[in-house]
Amino acid sequence: MSLNRSLFAPNIEKMQASADADGLIRVMRNHESEDLRRVQQALIALGDAAVDPLVQALREGDRRLRSAAAETLGGLRSGRTIPALIEALRDEEWHVRFHATLALVAMGETALEPLLGALSDADRDIRLGAVWALGEMKDRRAVRPLIRALEDREVFVRVVATWALGEVHDPAAVEPLVMCLQDEDRDVRRGAAWALGELRDPRATGALRERLQDAEPCVRYEAALALRWICDPLTIDPLVEALGSGDCRMRKNAARALGAFRERRVVAALVGALKDPEKDVRLAAVRSLGLLRDGEAFDHLLEVLNDLEDAEVQKAAREAMQMIRLPHASPVLGG
16 A cells, blocks of 8 residues: 555544444545445444435435445345335436345345335336346245236336246246237247246247247247257157258257257257258257267267367267267266
């Protein structure tokens, strides 16, 4: 520490000992990075005495101070701060909104009812932050309100609501998410497909199979991935068909998904994909054949070892062959 720095550095420990919350806020307002964490820890140690100064800083400070105040309030975990933190969800700075959301999540059950109420707020950003926070909290009491958020007039709120329901993992969300696969916005459809993959409920299989024909590649991608996790035998034919589609990511995910089905027609389709022009598709097919451990694939994988153009595919082929020879070997999964 330089001489000037040592002479004029704020005495944070003294401020904490004298419960000088306003003084600590002044340090935070003009902080250097090495002081900020110490100030935040001192304010959190003060507990209730720090609440009002921090709330004022959250409402009136510059953007750095507002962000630091929101983060510190999360450490305090005081229910008194919840209204101010919810109000901060509309802040113009995303850093402030981010820390306010995490602070509300840190409150746990204390913040649940206020956040559920915020889902009806007129401000889009407050609804958005509330949905995000409820998804992070993973409390099943939020499922019905989050399902209603799937019908929000703002697209981004609907998108985040699909993610939140995937995080909560409640089967009550399956049918509403299936309905979202028909949403006019591609990101909502993609989010719904992802969430249904997280829920892994066979009731979604038919609707996800239909999304394999979606006009948007990103939706087809997520639908194929979701079908992989659900592992319904009725998805085999659509996935085999998708393995021959024109979209590279779609072929890759179809190859990955087919690794869950131990059927001869699957092996034949994956063997055909070993000659796909795209490396990622070949790699996915090789790894799926290793997972299936079917002896008929061994010679085809041996041919892959003659591919001198791609060492990664060759390495995966050797691992897959080892898994076929040693059925109890651990699978090597990746990308």
